[in-house]
Amino acid sequence: MNVFAKLTLTELRLFLREPMSAFFVIIFPTVLVVILGCIPAFREPQDSLDGGRVIDLYVGIAVVLTLAMVAVQIAPAVLATYRERGVLRRFATTPVSPLKLLGAQLVTNLLCAVVATALVLAVGRIAFDVPLASQFAGFVLTFLLSAAGVLAIGLVIAALVPSGKAGNSVGTLLFFPLMFFAGLWTPREVMPEALRTVADFTPLGAAERALNDTMTGHWPAAVSVTVLLGYVVVFGFLAVRWFRWS
Amino acid sequence: MTVIEVQNLRKAYGDTVAVRDVSFAVERGEIFGILGPNGAGKTTTVECVSGLRTADGGVISVLGRPPADTALRRLVGVQLQESQLPDKLSGREALELFSSFYPGPADWQALARDLDVPLTTRYAKMSGGQKQRLSIALALIGNPEIAILDELTTGLDPQARRDTWGLIEAVRAQGVTILLVTHFMEEAERLCDRLAVIDRGTVVALDTPAGLIAGTTTEQRIRFRPSAPVDVALLEARPEVRQVLRHGSQLEVAGTGNLLHAVTSVLAANDIIANDLRIEQASLDDAFVQLTGRSDTGE
Numbered sequence: 001m002n003v004f005a006k007l008t009l010t011e012l013r014l015f016l017r018e019p020m021s022a023f024f025v026i027i028f029p030t031v032l033v034v035i036l037g038c039i040p041a042f043r044e045p046q047d048s049l050d051g052g053r054v055i056d057l058y059v060g061i062a063v064v065l066t067l068a069m070v071a072v073q074i075a076p077a078v079l080a081t082y083r084e085r086g087v088l089r090r091f092a093t094t095p096v097s098p099l100k101l102l103g104a105q106l107v108t109n110l111l112c113a114v115v116a117t118a119l120v121l122a123v124g125r126i127a128f129d130v131p132l133a134s135q136f137a138g139f140v141l142t143f144l145l146s147a148a149g150v151l152a153i154g155l156v157i158a159a160l161v162p163s164g165k166a167g168n169s170v171g172t173l174l175f176f177p178l179m180f181f182a183g184l185w186t187p188r189e190v191m192p193e194a195l196r197t198v199a200d201f202t203p204l205g206a207a208e209r210a211l212n213d214t215m216t217g218h219w220p221a222a223v224s225v226t227v228l229l230g231y232v233v234v235f236g237f238l239a240v241r242w243f244r245w246s
Numbered sequence: 247m248t249v250i251e252v253q254n255l256r257k258a259y260g261d262t263v264a265v266r267d268v269s270f271a272v273e274r275g276e277i278f279g280i281l282g283p284n285g286a287g288k289t290t291t292v293e294c295v296s297g298l299r300t301a302d303g304g305v306i307s308v309l310g311r312p313p314a315d316t317a318l319r320r321l322v323g324v325q326l327q328e329s330q331l332p333d334k335l336s337g338r339e340a341l342e343l344f345s346s347f348y349p350g351p352a353d354w355q356a357l358a359r360d361l362d363v364p365l366t367t368r369y370a371k372m373s374g375g376q377k378q379r380l381s382i383a384l385a386l387i388g389n390p391e392i393a394i395l396d397e398l399t400t401g402l403d404p405q406a407r408r409d410t411w412g413l414i415e416a417v418r419a420q421g422v423t424i425l426l427v428t429h430f431m432e433e434a435e436r437l438c439d440r441l442a443v444i445d446r447g448t449v450v451a452l453d454t455p456a457g458l459i460a461g462t463t464t465e466q467r468i469r470f471r472p473s474a475p476v477d478v479a480l481l482e483a484r485p486e487v488r489q490v491l492r493h494g495s496q497l498e499v500a501g502t503g504n505l506l507h508a509v510t511s512v513l514a515a516n517d518i519i520a521n522d523l524r525i526e527q528a529s530l531d532d533a534f535v536q537l538t539g540r541s542d543t544g545e
Contacts, residue, residue, distance in 0.1 A: 006346050010339060017334040086329035093296055093324035094388070095316070096347045246298070 003096055007104035008111075015074075015108055025069045025112050029062035030119045037128040049189050052216075056131075057187045059124040060212045063143070064182045064204050066116035070109035071150035072171040072178065076157035078105055081164030089246045098245050106151055113147060131215070138214035142225075146207035149228045150178075152235035153203060159242035181205035188212075200224065203231045247274045249309055249392060249423050250295060256303035257290050264290040266447030268304075272392075277414070277424040279438030281431075283538055287447040288427045289327060292394050295425065296324045309391065320348060323390035325381050327397045327427075333370035337363045337380055341387065348388035357383045360413055362406075374401040382410065386417060393417065396427040411437055431530040445538040458533040466527050468499045468509055470520035476513070484508040496522075 001009075016022050033055070036042050042054035049057070079102065082088050091098040124130035133139035157174070161167040180186075182204035188196055199205030206227040210220030250272035257265040265287040272278040280288045293299045295306055297313035306313050309321055331340055341358055345351035358365060361379040364372060372380065378401045385393055398414070399407040414437060418424055428434050434441055435455045443451040443458070451458055465488060476497060478490045486508040487501040499509050506525060513520055 001346075003346055006343060010335070010343055013339075014332050014334050082332070085331075086326060087331060089298060089326060090329045090331070090384075092298060093319065093322075093326065094344065094347045095319040 004100055004104060007096070007100055008107050011101075011104045011108040012111065015112060021074055022112075025066060025074065026116045026119065028069075029065045029116055030123050032065065033058055033062050033120055033124055034127065037124075043128060049187075052189070053130075054187070055124070055128050056215070057183070057189065057212065059120060059130045060208055060215055061183050061187065062120045062124075063117045063211055064146070064208045065179065065184065066113045066120070067143075067147055067150050067207065068175055068179055068182070068204055070113045071147070071154040072157065072174050073168070074112075074171075075105060075109050075151060075154040076161065076167035076171045077164050078167075079155070079158035080161045080167035083158075083244065083246065084163045086246070092245055102243075106155075109151065109154075110147055117143065133211075133215045134217040135214040135219060138219050139211065142207070142210045142214050142220050142228075145225065145228045145232065146203070146210070149203050149207070149231035149235070152232055152239055155239035155243065156235050159239055159244065178202060178204045182208040201227055203228065206231075248272065249274045250278075250425060251307045252291070252295065252304065253306075254304040255291060255294060255301050255306060257287075257294055257299060257301050263447055265294070265301075268442075268444060268447070268449055270442045270449060270452055272423060272425055274423050275418065275421055276439040277418055277426060277437050279434045279441040280425070280427045280444055281429065281434050281441050281534065282444035284429070286444045286538075288429075288444055289396055291444065292396055292425060292427050296322065296326075296394055298324075298326075320388060321391045323385040323388050323393045325385035325393070325395045325398065327400075329381065330377070331369045331380075333368065335369050336366055337369075337372070337376075338365040340369070340380060341365075341383060344384045345387050350389055352387050352389045354383070354387055357386060360416075361410070375403060375406050378402055379406070379410070382413075386422075390422060392423045392425065394425045394427075398426060398428065399430065399433060407433070431534060435530045443534065443537050450537045451533075455530055458537075459528050459530055462528045462533045462536050465500050465502045466505045466525065468505060468523070468525050469493075469496055470523040471495050472497060472513070473519040473521060474517075476516070476518060480512050480516070481509065484512065 036058050037055045045051045045053055082101070088098040088101065091101050121132060125132055157170050158167055161170055181199040181202040183191070183199070188199055188205065188209060191199060200209060200223060206224040210224035210228065213220045213224070248271045253269050255265050255268040268287065268291050270278070280291060282288050290299065294301045295308060295313055297318060300314070308318055311318055337358065341354040341363065345354045361383045363380045363383050364376055367376065369377065382395065382398065385395060399410050402410060411433065414424060426437060438455060440452065440454050441458060442449050451461070453461065481487050481490050481499060486503045486505045487499055489500045491498040499505065501508070510520070
């Protein structure tokens with residue numbers, strides 16, 4: 001097995017050994033879908049949603065929720081802890097660059113998000129007849145682009161905070177507004193016009209809108225894709241500039 | 247053959263000069279110690295040699311390469327102070343993972359056995375000594391040509407410390423060059439072939455432990471209980487002897503040079519036997535105090 005695969009496997013193991021994080025990332029988004037799906041009104045087509053159902057929307061929102069959790073809750077805390085405790089420095093003295101460890105951590109987060117998403121889609125489809133994305137290629141591309149955007153933001157947090165604890169706090173503080181604009185409490189479709197415009201320019205708001213587009217058979221709106229690409233480029237650049245190994 | 251050469255190393259953090267001017271050369275196969283009080287610049291020096299920090303001035307060469315050369319990561323094993331591992335990683339996982347980083351790793355199971363590293367315990371649950379021994383194992387796991395060990399035995403109990411010294415001597419016997427940072431005199435005296443004493447960012451002495459001790463002006467003291475009365479004047483007549491004191495039935499002779507020979511030859515000439523003979527010689531501690539003007543290493 002090559003070193004990167006081995007590192008990723010190790011990171012995955014370590015992730016699964018934190019039961020709380022593992023539950024919130026892998027299981028919780030599906031639990032949310034199940035709870036909302038159990039409310040009969042949410043399974044009825046709504047005029048205010050152009051004949052769509054609340055549960056259809058929340059499957060997309062739950063997917064965004066998994067991304068938010070791995071990227072702003074988990075990754076910054078883990079990476080800042082690795083720096084704070086000298087793990088990254090330890091790697092810098094071996095033939096394996098700490099960049100590989102960072103990469104393995106990001107891939108681990110992505111894999112967890114993929115598993116959580118698959119679970120959300122499967123339960124949504126089986127239990128509540130939520131159709132799978134009819135623009136599936138668009139869905140996958142949007143998912144990856146969104147993941148890249150929020151992970152870049154997570155890296156910037158990891159670069160700026162002094163410790164794992166601080167990473168955790170900053171991540172949690174950011175999590176709520178980001179998820180608010182992604183429609184966790186008020187889906188985009190029922191947001192007031194002004195709020196919706198703001199949401200479209202936030203990373204998770206744009207991700208939710210683009211994912212929802214692909215789930216209803218369209219390619220994502222150009223503005224959402226542009227916004228997501230913008231986050232990848234700007235935060236990716238800042239992360240590279242600011243990230244410190246010790 | 248010189249494997250590490252440091253010339254006029256200088257490193258500052260902002261306004262604080264950590265290393266002012268440090269030069270030394272380490273020969274292949276030796277155990278070279280860097281000894282000094284806390285804050286003397288020991289760790290900064292080895293971090294520059296390990297390629298973890300970039301020097302502000304001076305030249306460092308490790309196996310003929312600049313310390314930033316990535317080829318050195320394979321050839322140099324480093325044990326860092328204050329470097330930890332993820333909490334939930336077990337000893338076995340850490341050893342297996344790190345051994346996969348190197349082209350020709352050591353047998354990690356043998357290392358774990360020699361160093362008594364717990365395999366199934368997770369890092370967060372290990373004692374300080376277990377963490378330290380795992381850290382040493384990880385520094386040696388790549389079969390390095392040079393091992394840089396920073397505060398090797400800090401946190402180990404006396405038995406574990408002696409076991410670790412034995413292991414380091416065994417590693418050196420295989421031809422590995424060892425650069426050792428320490429503030430333990432006993433460790434430096436036992437392990438090191440040569441020592442650089444660093445104080446306030448400069449090398450204040452560089453010699454073998456015996457050479458450093460011989461260089462001190464501290465006098466020796468010999469105590470014994472003579473089998474018959476001794477004519478103190480005979481002892482005092484010898485140039486090595488500075489002073490003779492009586493403590494009840496005991497005599498204490500203070501002096502310099504080959505004091506023991508001077509005293510025993512006087513006693514032998516008079517058919518006197520020295521019972522309960524004890525020699526208090528200058529130690530590396532004394533040498534250290536004279537060199538740095540401090541009574542201890544700051545610990």
